[in-house]
Amino acid sequence: MAITAPNQSAVSTSFDTGKSYGAPLATVTTLFFMWGFLTCLNDILVPHLKSIFDLGYAEVMLIQFAFFGAYFIFSIPSAKIIDWIGYQRSMVVGLLTMGLGAFLFVPAASVPSFPLFLGALIVLAAGITCLQVAANPYVTVLGKPETASSRLNLTQAFNSLGTFLAPFFGGILILSAAPMTMDQIRALAPDALQAYRLHEAATVKMPYVGLGIALVLLAVAIGSFKLPKIEHAQHKVGEKVNDSIWRHPNLIFGAIGIFVYVGAEVAIGSFLVNYFIQPDIGGLTEKMAASFVAFYWGGAMVGRFIGSGLLQKMKTGRLLGICAVCAAALVAISMLTTGHVAMYSIILVGFFNSIMFPSIFTLGVAELGPLTGDGSGVMIMAIVGGAIIPLAQGWIADRIGIHHAFFLPVICYLYILFFALSGSKPNSERYAKA
Numbered sequence: 001m002a003i004t005a006p007n008q009s010a011v012s013t014s015f016d017t018g019k020s021y022g023a024p025l026a027t028v029t030t031l032f033f034m035w036g037f038l039t040c041l042n043d044i045l046v047p048h049l050k051s052i053f054d055l056g057y058a059e060v061m062l063i064q065f066a067f068f069g070a071y072f073i074f075s076i077p078s079a080k081i082i083d084w085i086g087y088q089r090s091m092v093v094g095l096l097t098m099g100l101g102a103f104l105f106v107p108a109a110s111v112p113s114f115p116l117f118l119g120a121l122i123v124l125a126a127g128i129t130c131l132q133v134a135a136n137p138y139v140t141v142l143g144k145p146e147t148a149s150s151r152l153n154l155t156q157a158f159n160s161l162g163t164f165l166a167p168f169f170g171g172i173l174i175l176s177a178a179p180m181t182m183d184q185i186r187a188l189a190p191d192a193l194q195a196y197r198l199h200e201a202a203t204v205k206m207p208y209v210g211l212g213i214a215l216v217l218l219a220v221a222i223g224s225f226k227l228p229k230i231e232h233a234q235h236k237v238g239e240k241v242n243d244s245i246w247r248h249p250n251l252i253f254g255a256i257g258i259f260v261y262v263g264a265e266v267a268i269g270s271f272l273v274n275y276f277i278q279p280d281i282g283g284l285t286e287k288m289a290a291s292f293v294a295f296y297w298g299g300a301m302v303g304r305f306i307g308s309g310l311l312q313k314m315k316t317g318r319l320l321g322i323c324a325v326c327a328a329a330l331v332a333i334s335m336l337t338t339g340h341v342a343m344y345s346i347i348l349v350g351f352f353n354s355i356m357f358p359s360i361f362t363l364g365v366a367e368l369g370p371l372t373g374d375g376s377g378v379m380i381m382a383i384v385g386g387a388i389i390p391l392a393q394g395w396i397a398d399r400i401g402i403h404h405a406f407f408l409p410v411i412c413y414l415y416i417l418f419f420a421l422s423g424s425k426p427n428s429e430r431y432a433k434a
Contacts, residue, residue, distance in 0.1 A: 024142065024225075024227045024228055025139065025142060025143075025151070025155065027222065027225050027227065028091070028135055028138060028139060028142075028155065028227070029154075029155045029158045030158075030218065031091060031094075031095070031131055031135050031218075031222070032135065032155045032156060032158050032159035032162070033158045033159060033161055033162040034095075034098075034162060034214070034215065034218065035098070035128045035131055035132065035159065035162070036158070036159035036160060036161070036162030036163045036166075037162030037163065037165060037166045037169075037211075038098065038102075038124065038128065038162075038166075038211065039067075039128065039162075039163065039166075040162065040163035040164075040166035040167060040170075040269070040297055041166045041169075041170050041174075041207075042063055042064060042067055042121070042266075042270070043166075043167060043170075043269045043270055043272065043273065043290075043293055044166070044167060044170030044171060044174050044175060044273075044290060045063055045117075045170075045174070045204070046060055046061075046063055046064070046270050046273065046274075047175070047273045047274060047286050047289075047290075048174055048175055048200070048203075048204075049063065049114060049117060050274075051185065051200075052112065052197050052200045052201055053114045053197070054185060054186065055114075056394075056398055057271075057274070057394040057395075057397045057398050057402070058391065058394040058395045058397075058398050059394075060394070061270065061390045061391045061393070061394035062118060062391070063117070063118065063121060063270075064266055064270055064386055064387055064390040064391065065387040065388070065390070065391045066118040066119075066121045066122050066125070066387070067121045067122070067124070067125045067386070067387065068125065068262065068266065068383055068384055068385070068386030068387035068388075068390075069122075069125075069384055069387040070121075070122045070125035070126050070128075070129055071125065071129045071132075071380055071381055071382075071383035071384050071386070071387075072381050072383075072384035072387070073126075074125075074126045074129040074130065075129055075133055075377045075378070075380040075381030075383075076377045076378075076381060078090065078094075078129050078130040078132075078133035078134070078377060078380070079133055079373050079374050079376060079377025079378075080377075081093060081130060081133075082133065082134055082373040082376075083373060087134045087135075087137075087138045087227070087373075088134075088222065088223075088225075088227045089223075090130055090131075090133070090134040091130075091131055091134045091135060091222050092219045092222055092223045093127075093130055094127045094128065094129070094130035094131030094132075094134065095127065095131065095215050095216070095218055095219035095222065096127070096215070096216065096219045097123065097124075097126055097127030097130060098124055098127030098128055098131070098215045099127070099212045099213075099215035099216045099219065100123055100127070100212075101120055101121070101122075101123035101124025101125070101126070101127055102120075102124060102208045102209070102211045102212035102215060103208070103209065103212040104116075104119065104120035104123055104124075105117070105120050105204050105205065105208035105209075106205050106208070106209060108120050108201075109201040109202055109204050109205050110198075110201075110202075110205075112197050112198060112201035127215075129380060129383075132380045132383070133373070133376050133377050133380045134376075135155075136152065136361055136376055136379075136380070137365060137372045137373060137375070137376040139151055139152050139155050140152055140361070140362055140365060140372070141372060142228070145366075147311075147312070148362045148366075149311045149316040149355075149358060149359050149362040149363075150308050150309075150311040150312050151308075152358035152361060152362055153304050153307045153308040153311060153354075153355055153358045153359070154304070154305070154308040155358075156304050156354075156357060156358045157301055157304035157305045157308065157354075159304075160297060160298070160300040160301030160303075160304050160354065161301050163297035163300065163301070164294050164297045164298035164300075164301050165294070166294075166297070167290045167291065167293040167294040167297065168290075168291060168294050169207070170207070170290065171287050171290030171291055173203065173206065173207045174203050174204055174207060175203075175286050175287050175290055244371075245368065245371050245374050245375050245378060248367065248368060248375070249423070249425075250363060250364055250366060250367075250423065250424050250425060251364050251365065251368065251375050251378060251379070253364070253419050253423030253424065254360050254361070254363055254364020254365070254379060254419065254423070254424065255364065255378050255379055255381070255382040256382065256415065256419070256423075257360040257364065257382075257415065257416055257419040257423070257424075258357070258360055258361065258364070258379050258380075258382040258383060258385065259382040259383075259384065259385035259388075260385055260389070260411075260412035260413075260415045260416060261353075261356045261357060261360060261385070261412065261416055262357070262382070262383045262385045262386040262389075263385030263386055263388060263389025263390065263408075263409075263412055264327075264353075264389065264408075264409035264412035264413060265353050265356075265357075265386075266385075266386035266389070266390050267389050267390040267393045267406075267408060267409055268296070268331070268346065268349060268406070268409055269293065269296060269297070270390050271390075271393065271397070271402055271405075271406075272289065272292070272293045272296060272346070272347075273286055273289040273290055273293060274289075274402060275289075275346070275402055275403075276288075276289035276292055276293075276343060277289050278402065278403070280338045280339070280403075281338060281339065281342050281343055281403070282339075282340075282343050292343070292347065295347050295350070296346070296347045296349070296350040297350055298350070299347065299348060299349075299350030299351035299353075299354070300350045300351065300353050300354040301354070302351060302354070303323075303350070303351040303352065303353070303354025303355060304354045304355060304358070306354075307319065307354055307355035307359075310355075311355070311359075316359045316362065316363055316424075317359075317363065317420045317421065317424050318420070319355060319359065320355065320356060320359045320360065320363075320416065320419075320420035320424075321417055321420035321421055323352040323353070323354070323355055323356060324352075324356070324413045324414070324416040324417040324420060325413075325417060326352040327349050327352040327353060327356075327409075327413045328409075328410050328413035328414055328417070330345045330346065330348050330349045330352065331345075331346065331349055331406050331409050331410050331413070332410055333345040334346040334349075334406060335403065335404055335406050335407065335410075338403075342403075346406070349409075356416060359420075360416070360419065360424075361379055363419075363424040364379050364424070365379065389408060389409075389412065392408060393405050393406070393408045393409075396408065
């Protein structure tokens with residue numbers, strides 16, 4: 001017997017099917033670029049701060065732990081902010097908070113202090129969290145439901161453009177062309193060591209101040225633009241909704257999917273510079289390795305443009321499953337080989353990562369109606385996987401080596417395969433088969 005999901009009827013009938021959303025979609029897409037750029041700069045900070053403060057792999061992964069841990073703390077409050085002030089104003093709040101976080105890199109570098117760097121990253125990530133909780137569902141509901149995955153993949157492609165450009169930018173402005181070896185650094189006298197740390201840490205000041213100014217200007221621009229309101233995907237404070245996010249298994253399974261996907265993507269990206277400088281993998285300098293990291297993220301950009309077109313013709317779950325299998329296989333190949341095969345197989349994973357986040361997200365928030373903002377908060381909170389899984393992989397790498405620590409992302413991709421084949425089904429499909 002078929003049973004209709006509680007709010008299914010309200011999902012696809014509350015927007016103007018004849019209206020063009022091209023201009024607001026293009027405006028919001030700029031936000032995707034900015035947070036992609038800033039997130040990927042962490043992959044440059046990891047080797048840079050590792051050498052400055054003489055950190056182990058697990059210790060330096062506190063960078064990703066602090067950054068992505070903020071998603072867990074600030075996601076639900078960000079969803080409430082949407083209820084209070086709406087999607088557009090929430091985006092402005094997110095941008096201004098990101099700007100503050102970027103400016104905090106100046107005092108962190110002036111000391112220099114690793115805990116202060118972590119604090120600046122937490123503030124920066126709090127702003128990105130607010131931005132993501134608002135922008136992702138906004139794009140999802142800004143048009144026809146059947147093209148939501150394609151639309152979000154397209155905007156996420158510009159997010160990937162930011163992640164593609166960031167390693168080049170960071171490699172040139174942040175990573176030194178001829179850094180000292182750890183043995184040389186450890187041999188320095190205390191005064192010389194402090195002077196070296198001040199000099200190296202100062203390279204982050206100009207890039208992050210420039211980004212902070214750009215974020216404030218973008219906040220002013222977004223605040224001035226007249227974005228359409230999507231009333232059916234938002235509920236006001238105090239308004240009663242006869243539904244619960246916990247009644248939607250696709251949301252719960254989707255949140256776990258976001259957790260493992262972001263964890264796998266960030267864990268791989270965070271270790272690439274250190275991976276590529278290994279003598280049996282690439283034997284590259286840090287600066288050269290940073291440029292290769294850009295191809296990992298660039299693959300995701302290309303894949304999202306292609307995926308946006310494919311998702312017009314293929315079911316989202318099917319394409320997601322194919323990409324999960326390919327990503328798991330490529331990571332396994334990299335672990336079992338050395339040299340260029342190990343390098344290029346791990347780089348190619350970025351291409352198959354491409355459609356995963358937007359596809360998991362749209363499948364997870366399907367049929368939530370007025371609970372879309374709250375569901376988005378749960379999904380974005382799950383980005384905390386980017387804090388936990390890289391830290392776990394760092395702990396493993398300190399014990400068995402960086403090469404074979406990549407088995408953790410393989411497990412993550414296998415879960416995504418499960419979600420694509422089974423866990424992503426919304427209530428309407430589950431009840432229809434009951």
